Amino acid sequence: MKNKFIFIIIVTVLVVSIFVNFRYNKSLQNQTILLYEFNNFTLDMPIEIIEKMDDDFPNTTVTTIPISMMKSRYYLKNKRDKEAISLLKKSINQNPFLGISEFELAKYYFRKGDLDSTYYYSKSAFHKLPRNNYHSKIYFSTLTKLGKEKELDSVFNQVKMQLDFEQWKDYIFGKLELNDDNRDELKKLIVEADHFVEDRDQYNTLKVLVNIGFQSLGNLQSLILKAETLFDQNKLIESAVVYDQISKIDPSIYTHMENAAIAYLKAGKNSIAEDLFNYILKNYFNRKNSKTEFYLGLLYIDSGKKSEGCKYIEIAQKNNFAGAKLVKNKFCN
Numbered sequence: 001m002k003n004k005f006i007f008i009i010i011v012t013v014l015v016v017s018i019f020v021n022f023r024y025n026k027s028l029q030n031q032t033i034l035l036y037e038f039n040n041f042t043l044d045m046p047i048e049i050i051e052k053m054d055d056d057f058p059n060t061t062v063t064t065i066p067i068s069m070m071k072s073r074y075y076l077k078n079k080r081d082k083e084a085i086s087l088l089k090k091s092i093n094q095n096p097f098l099g100i101s102e103f104e105l106a107k108y109y110f111r112k113g114d115l116d117s118t119y120y121y122s123k124s125a126f127h128k129l130p131r132n133n134y135h136s137k138i139y140f141s142t143l144t145k146l147g148k149e150k151e152l153d154s155v156f157n158q159v160k161m162q163l164d165f166e167q168w169k170d171y172i173f174g175k176l177e178l179n180d181d182n183r184d185e186l187k188k189l190i191v192e193a194d195h196f197v198e199d200r201d202q203y204n205t206l207k208v209l210v211n212i213g214f215q216s217l218g219n220l221q222s223l224i225l226k227a228e229t230l231f232d233q234n235k236l237i238e239s240a241v242v243y244d245q246i247s248k249i250d251p252s253i254y255t256h257m258e259n260a261a262i263a264y265l266k267a268g269k270n271s272i273a274e275d276l277f278n279y280i281l282k283n284y285f286n287r288k289n290s291k292t293e294f295y296l297g298l299l300y301i302d303s304g305k306k307s308e309g310c311k312y313i314e315i316a317q318k319n320n321f322a323g324a325k326l327v328k329n330k331f332c333n
Contacts, residue, residue: 030054031061034070039322041262043077043232050074055087059094066091069101076108077232084108099128099135106138111229118142130159133166140167141222144174152178163196169206173220176210186210199286205252220249227259236267254284258292270299290316294324301331 030053033045055067068091075084085108091101106122109115122139129135136159143152156171172189175182190207197203223246230239243260250256261276277296280287294316300309310332316324 031067034067035061035063035065036323038065038070038073041231043074043234045074047074047078047080055090059091064095064098066094066098066101068094069104072104073232077234079233081108097128099125099132102128103132103135103138106142107225107229110138110142110225115142115145119146126155130155131162131164133164133170136167137170138225140170140174141225144177145222147178149175149178165193165197165199165202168193169202172206172210183210199252202252205250220246223249224256231259231263236263237269239263240267240269240272254280254287261292262295265295265299270303274299290319290321290324293319294321294327297324298327301327306331 033049034053037043037045050071053067053071055071059068060066061070068087072084072087072091075081075087085105088101088105088108095101102121102125106118106125109117109121118138119142122135122142125132125135126139136155139155140152143149143155152171152174156167159167168189172186175186187210190203190210193203193206223242227239227242227246230236230242240260240263243256243263247253247256247260257276257280261273261280264270264276265273274296277292277299280292281296293312297309297312297316300306300312303309310328313324313328313332317328
């Protein structure tokens with residue numbers, strides 16, 4: 001009797017273990033898809049596949065990002081807002097420390113024009129990860145829209161000594177939009193920034209803006225969020241046009257043009273995308289990664305110019321750009 005009882009326990013443990021391992025391994029397969037598209041700013045996987053993905057066990061990826069949050073992006077793309085919001089709110093409890101779910105909620109409410117909800121979630125995201133540029137960007141922008149200048153000053157002072165020029169720039173944009181008379185105060189900040197900013201093109205552009213005024217850039221942050229939203233909704237041409245507009249307003253930051261080129265590429269406008277990618281390669285030498293090379297390589301391969309495309313894919317792989325090795329193995333060997 002005792003041996004039978006032990007046998008039942010062992011079998012039960014084995015069955016449970018097999019079941020748990022099966023679910024976990026299946027989740028790892030799903031995570032590979034979700035993380036790949038997340039890191040490459042794509043939403044190509046059909047919603048029918050996303051719906052079947054388990055977001056409860058495990059409920060976070062190996063990188064601790066809530067799976068519910070990652071799934072919500074596809075629901076938003078397919079205009080299933082109610083389900084997306086439910087997933088996002090659920091994901092807050094799955095990892096309450098990242099603030100990434102609150103950031104996505106803030107973006108959603110921002111484009112809906114609900115500034116009170118945007119304020120609530122962007123503030124939460126910022127205070128969870130104040131060094132994250134995405135979190136600070138939407139929070140600073142929302143404070144600007146709501147006219148909360150004192151709070152904007154206060155939160156900037158919390159991150160000022162991190163010497164992150166992106167956050168300094170977003171703060172300066174907000175201050176100038178709130179009141180052009182702030183320029184005298186901001187000129188002192190520009191002098192401080194001179195001691196740590198490495199990208200002199202960005203610094204000099206911002207210095208000129210502070211010196212001459214900000215009317216032309218008053219709506220820049222809102223334009224960036226608009227372009228991101230249009231891209232997420234698969235309105236690629238519209239997104240590309242807005243990114244193109246932003247790149248002309250603020251030519252010091254190459255990623256605006258890069259984003260425009262990617263949107264044009266995904267919309268099938270290869271000629272326009274190619275021109276923009278090549279312009280970036282010729283004019284911006286201190287880029288943080290090889291995204292331009294990667295997408296230009298894909299463009300050439302898709303256009304039948306395999307040799308030219310593989311040259312750029314190889315550059316991207318050498319610089320460890322995500323996805324480059326996979327593309328090289330598939331098309332360039």
